[in-house]
Amino acid sequence: xxxxxxxxxxxxxxxxxxxxxxxxxxxxxxxxxxxxxxxxxxxxxxxxxxxxxxxxxxxxxxxxxxxxxxxxxxxxxxxxxxxxxxxxxxxxxxxxxxxxxxxxxxxxxxxxxxxxxxxxxxxxxxxxxxxxxxxxxxxxxxxxxxxxxxxxxxxxxxxxxxxxxxxxxxxxxxxxxxxxxxxxxxxxxxxxxxxxxxxxxxxxxxxxxxxxxxxxxxxxxxxxxxxxxxxxxxxxxxxxxxxxxxxxxxxxxxxxxxxxxxxxxxxxxxxxxxxxxxxxxxxxxxxxxxxxxxxxxxxxxxxxx
Amino acid sequence: xxxxxxxxxxxxxxxxxxxxxxxxxxxxxxxxxxxxxxxxxxxxxxxxxxxxxxxxxxxxxxxxxxxxxxxxxxxxxxxxxxxxxxxxxxxxxxxxxxxxxxxxxxxxxxxxxxxxxxxxxxxxxxxxxxxxxxxxxxxxxxxxxxxxxxxxxxxxxxxxxxxxxxxxxxxxxxxxxxxxxxxxxxxxxxxxxxxxxxxxxxxxxxxxxxxxxxxxxxxxxxxxxxxxxxxxxxxxxxxxxxxxxxxxxxxxxxxxxxxxxxxxxxxxxxxxxxxxxxxxxxxxxxxxxxxxxxxxxxxxxxxxxxxxxxx
Numbered sequence: 001x002x003x004x005x006x007x008x009x010x011x012x013x014x015x016x017x018x019x020x021x022x023x024x025x026x027x028x029x030x031x032x033x034x035x036x037x038x039x040x041x042x043x044x045x046x047x048x049x050x051x052x053x054x055x056x057x058x059x060x061x062x063x064x065x066x067x068x069x070x071x072x073x074x075x076x077x078x079x080x081x082x083x084x085x086x087x088x089x090x091x092x093x094x095x096x097x098x099x100x101x102x103x104x105x106x107x108x109x110x111x112x113x114x115x116x117x118x119x120x121x122x123x124x125x126x127x128x129x130x131x132x133x134x135x136x137x138x139x140x141x142x143x144x145x146x147x148x149x150x151x152x153x154x155x156x157x158x159x160x161x162x163x164x165x166x167x168x169x170x171x172x173x174x175x176x177x178x179x180x181x182x183x184x185x186x187x188x189x190x191x192x193x194x195x196x197x198x199x200x201x202x203x204x205x206x207x208x209x210x211x212x213x214x215x216x217x218x219x220x221x222x223x224x225x226x227x228x229x230x231x232x233x234x235x236x237x238x239x240x241x242x243x244x245x246x247x248x249x250x251x252x253x254x255x256x257x258x259x260x261x262x263x264x265x266x267x268x269x270x271x272x273x274x275x276x277x278x279x280x281x282x283x284x285x286x287x288x289x290x291x292x293x294x295x296x297x298x299x300x301x302x303x304x305x
Numbered sequence: 306x307x308x309x310x311x312x313x314x315x316x317x318x319x320x321x322x323x324x325x326x327x328x329x330x331x332x333x334x335x336x337x338x339x340x341x342x343x344x345x346x347x348x349x350x351x352x353x354x355x356x357x358x359x360x361x362x363x364x365x366x367x368x369x370x371x372x373x374x375x376x377x378x379x380x381x382x383x384x385x386x387x388x389x390x391x392x393x394x395x396x397x398x399x400x401x402x403x404x405x406x407x408x409x410x411x412x413x414x415x416x417x418x419x420x421x422x423x424x425x426x427x428x429x430x431x432x433x434x435x436x437x438x439x440x441x442x443x444x445x446x447x448x449x450x451x452x453x454x455x456x457x458x459x460x461x462x463x464x465x466x467x468x469x470x471x472x473x474x475x476x477x478x479x480x481x482x483x484x485x486x487x488x489x490x491x492x493x494x495x496x497x498x499x500x501x502x503x504x505x506x507x508x509x510x511x512x513x514x515x516x517x518x519x520x521x522x523x524x525x526x527x528x529x530x531x532x533x534x535x536x537x538x539x540x541x542x543x544x545x546x547x548x549x550x551x552x553x554x555x556x557x558x559x560x561x562x563x564x565x566x567x568x569x570x571x572x573x574x575x576x577x578x579x580x581x582x583x584x585x586x587x588x589x590x591x592x593x594x595x596x597x598x599x600x601x602x603x604x605x606x607x608x609x610x611x612x613x614x615x616x
Contacts (some may be wrong), residue, residue, distance in 0.1 A: 060501035254549070
C-alpha cells in the first residue's frame with residue numbers, strides 16, 4: 001500500500017498558467033449522467049457487499065431500476081431545454097440490457113465513457129490481467145454499440161486498485177473522473193507516461209452523494225449548484241474553471257426533486273461565458289493547450305523556484 | 306490475488322432485465338392512461354398502521370423504527386404506539402376535513418391488539434392492505450419459507466374480520482421480500498403488491514402461481530423516510546410533496562398521459578402535534594388542484610389501469 005497515490009503533483013490554485021476556454025468562457029460546464037445497471041443477484045466480492053439487505057434486496061434493486069424505467073427521459077428533457085449534452089458515465093452492460101436508453105442519449109450527441117460493466121462488480125481482488133480485461137471489454141462495448149472511442153473512465157461504484165488509472169491510460173483512455181482534488185484539469189502521471197488528465201467530477205455536487213449520503217433537501221441542492229456556479233464563474237474571470245454536475249436518474253428525476261435541478265440549470269444558462277462542454281472536449285482542450293504549461297509549472301514549484 | 310473466473314462472466318447480460326419477474330418497459334413509452342373524468346393526475350394516499358414489539362427478534366433485517374436501546378426500550382415502543390393511540394386519529398380527521406380517500410396498510414397484530422382501531426378504520430370505508438404481522442417480522446431471504454407463509458396466513462386471518470372488502474393488496478414491512486414472497490402472496494389470493502419502487506404506474510409482475518400487479522407506493526417521498534431517515538424539517542417534507550404533485554400534474558398535462566402520485570404516511574411520524582399541520586398543508590395543496598385530480602383507492606386505480614403482460 002502507498003501513503004500517497006502518486007498520481008499528480010502539487011500546484012497552488014493561484015500560481016498556475018492561465019486556462020483559456022473556447023470563446024473565452026469562464027466556466028467549462030459539463031453534465032455527467034450516470035446510466036447504470038445494478039444486478040439483481042451479483043456474485044460476491046471479497047471486499048464489498050453489493051447490497052445491504054439479504055437476497056433479494058428488493059428496495060435497493062428497485063430503487064436503481066426506477067432510473068431506467070422512469071428517470072432518464074425526464075432528465076433528458078431538462079438537459080434538452082438548456083442545450084446541455086450529457087457525458088454519460090455508463091455501466092456498459094446497459095448497451096445490452098437497455099439499448100433503447102443508449103439510443104436516446106446517442107441521438108442527442110451525448111458522449112459515452114466507461115463506468116465499468118455493472119455497478120455491482122468491483123475491482124477489489126482482481127489481478128492486473130482481470131482488471132485490464134474488464135476495462136477493455138467495457139471500452140469495446142461502448143465502441144461497438146455507439147461507435148465512439150471511450151476516452152474517459154469513472155470506476156464502477158468508485159472501486160479502484162493501485163493500477164486502475166495506469167491500465168486505463170495504456171488501453172487508450174485520455175481522462176479520469178476518479179480524482180476529486182481540484183477544480184481545474186490536472187496532468188496525471190501514469191506508469192506508461194501517456195499524456196493523460198484528470199477532469200474534475202464533483203463528488204460534492206453529485207446527486208447521489210447529496211441525496212443518499214448527505215441527505216440534503218432538494219431545494220437546497222438547487223441552491224448549492226447555484227452557489228458553486230457563482231464562485232467558479234467569478235474565479236473563472238482570471239483563469240478557466242470546471243463545473244461538473246454528476247447525476248443519477250434514480251435520484252434526481254423523482255417528481256419531488258427534478259424541478260430544483262431545472263431551476264439551477266436555468267440560472268446557470270442565463271449567463272454568458274459558460275462553455276457547455278463534454279468531458280472529452282474539456283480533456284482534449286486541456287491536453288492541446290494547457291497540459292505542457294501545467295507540467296512545467298508543477299516542475300517549477302517542485303524545484304522550489 | 307485474483308478473483309474467481311465467474312466474477313468476470315455475465316450469464317444474465319441480455320436484453321431486458323436480469324431476472325424474470327417483469328418485462329423491461331419505460332414509463333414514457335407506454336400506452337397513455339386516461340383517468341376518469343379526463344383528470345391528469347391520480348392520487349393514492351396510503352396510511353401504514355404498525356406495531357413495533359418491545360421484544361424484537363430482529364431476524365434478518367431490522368425495520369427503521371424498531372427498538373434500538375437495551376431491553377426494555379420503552380422510549381421507542383411508546384413513541385410508535387403514539388401513532389395508534391393519537392396520531393392516526395389526527396390523520397383521519399385531516400383526511401375527512403379535506404374529503405380525501407385513503408387506504409390503510411395494517412399489521413395483523415394491530416387487529417388483535419386494538420380491535421377498536423380496526424373498527425374505526427373500517428368505518429372510513431377505506432381499502433385495507435395486509436402489511437405483515439408486525440414490524441419485527443420482516444420478510445427477507447433470512448427467513449424460512451414455511452415460517453414466512455405462516456406470517457402471511459396469520460396476518461390475513463387477523464385482518465379479514467374487520468376488512469370492509471376482501472383484502473387483495475399487500476405491503477411488506479420495511480419493503481422487504483424474500484425470493485418467494487410474491488409466490489406466497491399469490492397463492493393466498495393476494496393480487497397486487499406495493500413493495501417494488503421502480504415505477505410510478507402499475508405493472509405486470511410474474512410469480513410461479515400467476516401474475517401480480519405491482520403498484521409502487523412511493524418510498525423516497527414517504528414521511529418516515531424524509532423526516533425520520535433524512536431528518537428533513539416537516540415543512541421541507543410538505544414542500545417536497547407539493548412539488549411532486551405539481552411536477553406530475555405538469556408532466557401529465559404536457560404529455561397527455563395520466564400520472565399517479567402516491568403518498569405514504571405513518572401516523573407515528575406525521576401524527577405528532579408539531580407535524581400534523583404539515584400534512585394538512587399538503588392535503589390543502591391537493592384540494593386546490595382538486596378539479597385536475599382523481600383521488601382513489603388503490604384497487605380502483607388498478608381496475609382502471611390494469612397492467613397487461615409486458616407493461
